Amino acid sequence: MDISVLHNSILFKDFDDTEISELLKALNAAEKKYNKGAMIFSSGEITDKLCFVTAGGVTIESNDMWGNRTILNLVGKGQFFAESYALLPDVPMLVDVCAAEDCSIVFLSMKSLADLNDTIRARLLANLLTITTRKNLHLSSRSFHTAPRQVRGRIMAYLNTVSVQKHSREFDIPFDRQQLADYLNVERSVLSNELSKMQRDGLIRCRKNHFEII
Amino acid sequence: MDISVLHNSILFKDFDDTEISELLKALNAAEKKYNKGAMIFSSGEITDKLCFVTAGGVTIESNDMWGNRTILNLVGKGQFFAESYALLPDVPMLVDVCAAEDCSIVFLSMKSLADLNDTIRARLLANLLTITTRKNLHLSSRSFHTAPRQVRGRIMAYLNTVSVQKHSREFDIPFDRQQLADYLNVERSVLSNELSKMQRDGLIRCRKNHFEII
């Protein structure tokens, strides 16, 4: 198992190597590999596993009964997912989780939290709280980015956020066109078209996933 | 201050009256009243206050520069909001918070968490984790409900979730038409129109906020 990524994760912030090893044992840590496109969780499943990406990345998606896909989130190396479902183990998942590329996932049992002593538990809970809170902000951001009714508004809302986060008018985005379209909940071709128009209108410059706001 | 609502809140679950009183003091609890429509937080503000609704209700909204409003969440009596911003105090809010009706809000300082002893702190953190996790699911749900591209799809996704939650094909929803339209990110008139069509098509029956799925 690739321990080093876990050691640098938010979950084990302020824990030393010995403590981490003990915690991994206490939480029944197990690693599993997936090929690109593989489904890790399906809508309706129930789990108590907190999931950590040690390599590659996954997408959190909503796939409706008419075949429309919406990417709700991208989760990359060093990040967690399914924490809501792990911590509320009676709630069935509303989303699918797929391997965006070949990836490795470590599963940690949240049932086992109760067995830890109070001090360790408090430290772990504080870190878990940071994880869920940040995830919360990601979800809020997506609501914010898909709130504008028109495609141009959504693109600008999104690019503006990335620009603010990176403290620069010039930046790379972590999506290709199809993924960005799915994230913003618009048609890929409509997105391409609108990006062209926005360049013609002198609002932005872009080439592949590199953007500049003018 | 209306203590009884706080005593029944998730945050103070498993705390007795004495402990709660001490905690309220330690967290600098302060109550404030707002009239319907009043703005409680504006986009861009920074806060470390965990907010609790003791009476009435508030809406979490995204208001874009073209005047479009999107209701991201309704927060009612006995519920919390702004916990993400309170727990990550360097992050500016991306949303507005408005009084949906006359309401009272209790503000709790999250900076003061660090001053608590470990045992109390662990118990409080566990409860906070439940709050953020549930809030997380609400946000996920909204992504899910607005994922379908078409109005009918969004309505059905939403009604289906409510129906599952209430274990019944017949139920009340907590939105009026304008609020449901804002929540689903569609035009109010388009929503009314589509609901009429769905009744004509024999999919649902509805009258005001009472719905029946057929």
Next chain:
DNA sequence: CCCAAAATGTTGTAATTACAACATACTTTC
């Protein structure tokens, strides 16, 4: 009970988006 105000429903037209089909550009592999 009546009135005024608010909420909801209906309709038509203009604007936008979805979708398909195809063109072009870029990548990878042999």
Next chain:
DNA sequence: GAAAGTATGTTGTAATTACAACATTTTGGG
């Protein structure tokens, strides 16, 4: 470096939605 595969850009048409304007219903005082 050619071929195949993938990603991105463009265009036109059909379908959907936005918006405004108005009709109808419901609600809450007086």
